[in-house]
Amino acid sequence: MASIPDHTFTVIIWDDVHKGKREKLVKRYADKSLRIKGWVKTRDGKPEITVKTLDDIEVE
Numbered sequence: 001m002a003s004i005p006d007h008t009f010t011v012i013i014w015d016d017v018h019k020g021k022r023e024k025l026v027k028r029y030a031d032k033s034l035r036i037k038g039w040v041k042t043r044d045g046k047p048e049i050t051v052k053t054l055d056d057i058e059v060e
Helices: 022-029
Strands: 010-012 034-036 040-043 046-050 057-059
Antiparallel strands (some): 034 057, 040 046
């Protein structure tokens, strides 16, 4: 299992959602303010959202 970085908030995008286009998404969204739709849960005391579809991500 990959370790979760020490961020204040985590967005999880599983392989079945990004369909092998992880690097493309990183380039598209890096250093941008994003609006993420979904339910916020806590893991290890920190908030996270699991993206169900890429339509749940918008660049502000």
